[in-house]
Amino acid sequence: VTEVIVVGSQAEAGELVARSILRLIGKKPDAVLGLATGSTPLPVYHALAGLLAANPVDVSRVRGFALDEYVGLAPENPQSYRSIITREVVEPLGLNPALIQVPNGAEATAEHAGEEYERAIVAAGGIDVQLLGIGTDGHIGFNEPGSSFESLTRVKTLTRQTREDNARFFPSPADVPVHCVTQGLGTIRRARRLLLLAFGEGKARAVAGAVEGPVTASNPASAIQLHPKAAVILDEAAASQLANLDYYRFVWDNKPPWQQL
């Protein structure tokens, strides 16, 4: 089942998800987090940093795996997902950088980066909770439309739309890399828990397709329908095209206390 939670603001979404992650770390101090980049998960990282500052928890053993990385950007390039994860997650939360992995985007070894990453995830015992954003075309990680639901970490080619969406972070649109290494939909589906966040009207169509549309490789995020423990946390705008919104609100308002996010 996909649980749909509509909140009033991005900050509220961040707080909700951050509390859930902290409960996990409380139970399992070496929890394995699946980390997402993009603007969407930032409120989660901000909330986590705030909660940790107010109420310190030992996060020194927390492990993490990023979803994806561009091919051909040096790790120290500020737009590499390695840099972004360091800047937005590892440093503000005080995680041990040695325990946080990002796919290796080096061009020369890209062919084998996927297998290597899969081995590392398996060796860590799998991902406990995977944070996800969603692209306007329904991609999760960088699994563009047409990605196999069984796919594992591998090199993918970005769509024109994704490159345009991400061009704002680069000096010119031509500087957006063409290839990436991304966890596959199969990798994501193996995570024990999925938390997908989406904000803004631009995501509403992709979200409605993911949650209520047919399970189809044309909307990669619809893979969440196959996951036994997936939750989608949305603001009003991102939820605006859902047909069963009233029901989702009713479910949330009547959530048994033992069934926390």
Ligand code: GLP
């Ligand atoms: C990128 C990332 C995705 C992310 C998506 C949406 O392409 N690879 O993981 O979900 O963009 O980004 P944003 O959250 O900034 O809208």
